[in-house]
Amino acid sequence: MIVEAIELTKIYGEGASTVKALDQASIQIEPGEFVAIMGPSGSGESTLLHLMGGLDSATSGRITVEGNDVTTLKEDELARIRRQKIGFIFQSYNLVAVLTAEENVALPLLMDGCKDAEIKRRVDKAIQMVGLEKRGGHRPSQLSGGEQQRVAIARALVNNPGIVLADEPTGNLDSVTAEDVMGLLRRLRDENGQAIVMVTHDPKMAAYADRIVFLKDGKVIDEERLGGKIDQNHLASKLKGTVS
Numbered sequence: 001m002i003v004e005a006i007e008l009t010k011i012y013g014e015g016a017s018t019v020k021a022l023d024q025a026s027i028q029i030e031p032g033e034f035v036a037i038m039g040p041s042g043s044g045e046s047t048l049l050h051l052m053g054g055l056d057s058a059t060s061g062r063i064t065v066e067g068n069d070v071t072t073l074k075e076d077e078l079a080r081i082r083r084q085k086i087g088f089i090f091q092s093y094n095l096v097a098v099l100t101a102e103e104n105v106a107l108p109l110l111m112d113g114c115k116d117a118e119i120k121r122r123v124d125k126a127i128q129m130v131g132l133e134k135r136g137g138h139r140p141s142q143l144s145g146g147e148q149q150r151v152a153i154a155r156a157l158v159n160n161p162g163i164v165l166a167d168e169p170t171g172n173l174d175s176v177t178a179e180d181v182m183g184l185l186r187r188l189r190d191e192n193g194q195a196i197v198m199v200t201h202d203p204k205m206a207a208y209a210d211r212i213v214f215l216k217d218g219k220v221i222d223e224e225r226l227g228g229k230i231d232q233n234h235l236a237s238k239l240k241g242t243v244s
Helices: 045-052 075-085 101-111 116-129 145-157 175-192 232-243
Strands: 003-012 019-029 034-038 060-065 086-090 163-167 195-199 211-216 219-225
Touching: 003 045, 019 034, 019 045, 019 060, 034 045, 034 175, 045 060, 045 163, 045 195, 075 086, 086 145, 101 116, 101 145, 116 145, 145 163, 145 175, 175 195
Parallel strands: 019 219, 034 195, 034 211, 086 163, 163 195
Antiparallel strands: 003 019, 003 060, 211 219
């Protein structure tokens, strides 16, 4: 498994204000697999994603990324794992406003101490992969929402990580642009072999995945393999079933 989460529990707050965001949730991700995580709002989907990416720490349980137990790592080593082995895509893009698209994509490489020639080679390749060759010199404010998300995808892939974690990557996009972004993610996964784990509340977006994992009240309650068949009505009904 490229990522394995074992009986993760995450508790926020103390006393009467305690909230259990995850309750012994376990999930395994195979190399190259596209997994969607779904559930009613507040089911712990984003918390699970953040724990898998080392952006937060679990109250109990264990997470391995490419065989590394990230729950036992010191912060500097955990930061290295995040930079080199995991790509992140967020709903709000998280681009630096004063930097161009190319400069935003280059950030993980700069933080990793890559040489200038290597940075240029990798950034050019990543920008080309997402079809923004003519927009690389533009700042985020000069780009559409879909273009900004493509920049974020290029940034997530520039270090060629084994896994990409996407938190509602189409949440701020119109339906046509969302379909374009999902098609791009699926194509890049097929070409480059990264595993993708995506949190979404949209059955249309989840239908791009190979497998859907359903959460409710912080627990993994069900999963379904799509096997290339896309039945959005069934997915919508399934999601409603997790609410009841």
